[in-house]
Amino acid sequence: MIKKNVVNDFIVLTKEQDSKYLIIFNDFLSYNLKIIKVFRSIEDTKVSLIDTEYGKFVLKVFAPKGKKNERFIKSMLKGDYYEKLFHQTARVRQEGFDAPNDFYLLAERKTLRFAHCYIMLIEYIEGTELADIEHISDSLKHDIKNSIVSLHHHGMVSGDPHKGNFIIEDDVVRIIDLSGKRPSASRKAKDRIDLERHYGIVNDKKDAGYYLLTYKKALRSFLRKIKRKK
Ligand SMILES: Nc1ncnc2c1ncn2[C@@H]1O[C@H](COP(=O)(O)OP(=O)(O)OP(=O)(O)O)[C@@H](O)[C@H]1O
Numbered sequence: 001m002i003k004k005n006v007v008n009d010f011i012v013l014t015k016e017q018d019s020k021y022l023i024i025f026n027d028f029l030s031y032n033l034k035i036i037k038v039f040r041s042i043e044d045t046k047v048s049l050i051d052t053e054y055g056k057f058v059l060k061v062f063a064p065k066g067k068k069n070e071r072f073i074k075s076m077l078k079g080d081y082y083e084k085l086f087h088q089t090a091r092v093r094q095e096g097f098d099a100p101n102d103f104y105l106l107a108e109r110k111t112l113r114f115a116h117c118y119i120m121l122i123e124y125i126e127g128t129e130l131a132d133i134e135h136i137s138d139s140l141k142h143d144i145k146n147s148i149v150s151l152h153h154h155g156m157v158s159g160d161p162h163k164g165n166f167i168i169e170d171d172v173v174r175i176i177d178l179s180g181k182r183p184s185a186s187r188k189a190k191d192r193i194d195l196e197r198h199y200g201i202v203n204d205k206k207d208a209g210y211y212l213l214t215y216k217k218a219l220r221s222f223l224r225k226i227k228r229k230k
């Protein structure tokens with residue numbers, strides 16, 4: 001069961017009644033965390049591996065900077081992707097699909113539905129990133145494809161299935177950094193097209209979503225060409 005809490009000026013969603021995630025969040029607020037490794041540190045995103053009394057976790061802090069007005073309007077119209085991702089993750093894992101990393105806590109500082117920053121506590125997956133595998137075998141490609149097909153079947157999309165967003169843990173394909181967006185036919189088609197682009201996994205499903213996406217792409221590049229000619 002997902003629980004909503006208020007901690008300082010953050011709205012905090014946690015998985016289960018368990019307070020250990022809130023304890024870790026409070027440690028974060030008081031700069032009391034042990035960081036083992038920094039996976040990513042760019043202007044708006046920090047991803048770290050932390051060690052706590054409850055074990056290792058990944059802590060992701062995302063504070064988008066630009067296009068504030070646009071993001072504000074989008075959040076009012078469409079809601080909040082990370083909140084959706086939190087609920088989606090809990091749902092699919094309840095359904096028995098556990099390829100996506102578990103998501104334990106989401107803290108947001110909000111104005112109405114608009115989040116200024118996101119703090120996420122997620123499952124640490126210990127394994128090998130696809131980016132670190134030199135030769136991706138046919139059998140691994142088959143498993144990657146199945147993981148995305150199952151993800152779609154459970155009503156989620158990856159949004160960006162590149163080699164940094166899969167980790168092989170004990171020979172099992174795990175998916176990280178999911179999108180939380182509505183799993184429309186064209187978003188699912190985009191995942192399949194991306195699999196073909198990144199891994200040569202042939203997209204054998206050319207449905208309405210696929211044609212809508214390719215039509216939109218063609219239209220966009222046509223409009224770009226016209227603009228350039230002006
Ligand atoms: N749950 C996890 N378990 C293990 N490693 C992780 C996990 N989450 C993130 N990482 C590591 O941190 C890196 C960056 O994390 P993540 O993909 O969430 O950030 P991002 O900035 O959204 O990435 P992208 O480049 O896909 O936009 C990953 O490529 C991976 O190396």
Ligand SMILES: [Mg+2]
Nearest residue numbers: 164165176177
């Ligand atoms: Mg990523």
